[in-house]
Amino acid sequence: MKNNIYISIVGHSNTGKSSLVNFICNNYVTTESNKPQTTRVNLIHEVNYKENKFFLYDTPGISLKNTDLLSSAMKNSYIKTLEFTNFLIVMMDVNSKDFQYEQSIINLAKDHNIVIIIVVNKIDLLKDKNELIKIKNKIQTQFAHSIHLISVKTKEGITELLDMIKNSSINSNTNNASTEVSVAQMKLSIQEIIRGVINDKAHGEVPYDTAVYVEKCQISKALIKIEGIIAVEKLNQKKIIIGKNGLMIKEIGIKSRSWLEKIYNKKFYISLEVVVKKNWKNNYEFLKEIGYID
Ligand SMILES: Nc1nc2c(ncn2[C@@H]2O[C@H](COP(=O)(O)OP(=O)(O)OP(=O)(O)O)[C@@H](O)[C@H]2O)c(=O)[nH]1
Ligand SMILES: [Mg+2]
Known part of the structure; x- marks a missing residue:
């Protein structure tokens, strides 16, 4: 064992x-x-x-x-x-x-x-x-x-x-915690992986001002379906993430899907929406929803 x-x-x-x-x-x-x-x-x-x-x-x-x-x-x-x-x-x-x-x-x-x-x-x-x-x-x-x-x-x-x-x-005592990685943990990991892709692509203050929130995560045998929100502080950051003709957000989706499929060994369907959410870093309810606060 x-x-x-x-x-x-x-x-x-x-x-x-x-x-x-x-x-x-x-x-x-x-x-x-x-x-x-x-x-x-x-x-x-x-x-x-x-x-x-x-x-x-x-x-x-x-x-x-x-x-x-x-x-x-x-x-x-x-x-x-x-x-x-x-x-x-x-x-x-x-x-x-x-x-x-x-x-x-x-x-x-x-x-x-x-x-x-x-x-x-x-x-x-x-x-x-x-x-x-x-x-x-x-x-x-x-x-x-x-x-x-x-x-x-x-x-x-x-x-x-x-x-x-x-x-x-x-x-050592190794029986303290659950051995299952929970769906909540998985959602957190998915959020952070998508955020990592955004970090790679965006510069300046955009990465620090960005949060990714997985609103829906449907897991079936072969497919994981994600509906996510990318929250930013300012309108110009939203424009940067969407990119010219939606090119940047498309690339973010493609790259995220390829990482996630490699990690979880399942097909992913990802839909992402960018929203301006001013001062989200001080928004207790939002931080809770996103899993940053218990
Ligand atoms: N030279 C050198 N750089 C390293 C090494 N390990 C990590 N780095 C660099 O150190 C920087 C920070 O690494 P992270 O792994 O993000 O650090 P972290 O401790 O997770 O940081 P937080 O998430 O902010 O707490 C990155 O630029 C890494 O490439 C190493 O062994 N040598
Ligand atoms: Mg770290």
């Missing part, structure tokens, strides 16, 4: 959490970009790894820049995963200097039965490899947990990390 292992990945924005999850899933399942605050909601990904089933939770990282309701909901959303996760990957990058936020996460996790692993990403950025040992020693003075150095870019250290999780999972 397969062992179900829950792994939650937390840490500052831009440290590479989604990149790591992407790499592990070997799919384009999470939104990745240079813009911080890309991930807005906890997203679950299911992967088989050497006789185990890993449930990976990609969580939003904090960035102190924004003060809207959406940002404050994002700031704490990782806490929900502490209830049932077996492993907590606290992600930082080689240039991290202040560990206060990471310490506060670990303090919260202490009350739960969770194995904590500090993962330092982006070691490829170091020109002098002798620096690695110094960095590891410095971080080790701050934390009593094991520290793993990785680079998602060059793939260094990732197999070792996954093997370590697999090997130490034998004694």
Whole structure:
């Protein structure tokens, strides 16, 4: 029987959490970009790894820049995963200097039965490899947990990390959460995948001002039918997303369909409508509907 292992990945924005999850899933399942605050909601990904089933939770990282309701909901959303996760990957990058936020996460996790692993990403950025040992020693003075150095870019250290999780999972309690990825979770993932495609295509403030809401999701054996809304803040953003003669929105639909079909291994039918929804980031009801707030 397969062992179900829950792994939650937390840490500052831009440290590479989604990149790591992407790499592990070997799919384009999470939104990745240079813009911080890309991930807005906890997203679950299911992967088989050497006789185990890993449930990976990609969580939003904090960035102190924004003060809207959406940002404050994002700031704490990782806490929900502490209830049932077996492993907590606290992600930082080689240039991290202040560990206060990471310490506060670990303090919260202490009350739960969770194995904590500090993962330092982006070691490829170091020109002098002798620096690695110094960095590891410095971080080790701050934390009593094991520290793993990785680079998602060059793939260094990732197999070792996954093997370590697999090997130490034998004694962990793995029966806390449901083993089914729910329709609600699936809707969230679909929303974020479509948002990822928009991020790739649009620039400037459009990605941050855009939300995707799956209004209807009909699942049958071979087909998933999606009716979605793309909400933006301003009329000119709506025009950008629709594009000249509707070309952009068409491309967004095609690209999203191709990712989704690859990930879920089913046919997708997607219809998208763009609406201007002013100040949606502070609209409690809308954030709730979209799944950004419980
Ligand atoms: N050089 C280098 N860049 C990386 C590495 N891993 C990720 N990145 C880059 O770091 C940036 C942020 O990566 P994300 O995976 O979106 O970061 P995140 O932690 O999910 O960010 P939030 O969702 O905002 O919390 C992207 O531009 C990645 O390409 C790495 O190993 N080396
Ligand atoms: Mg992310």
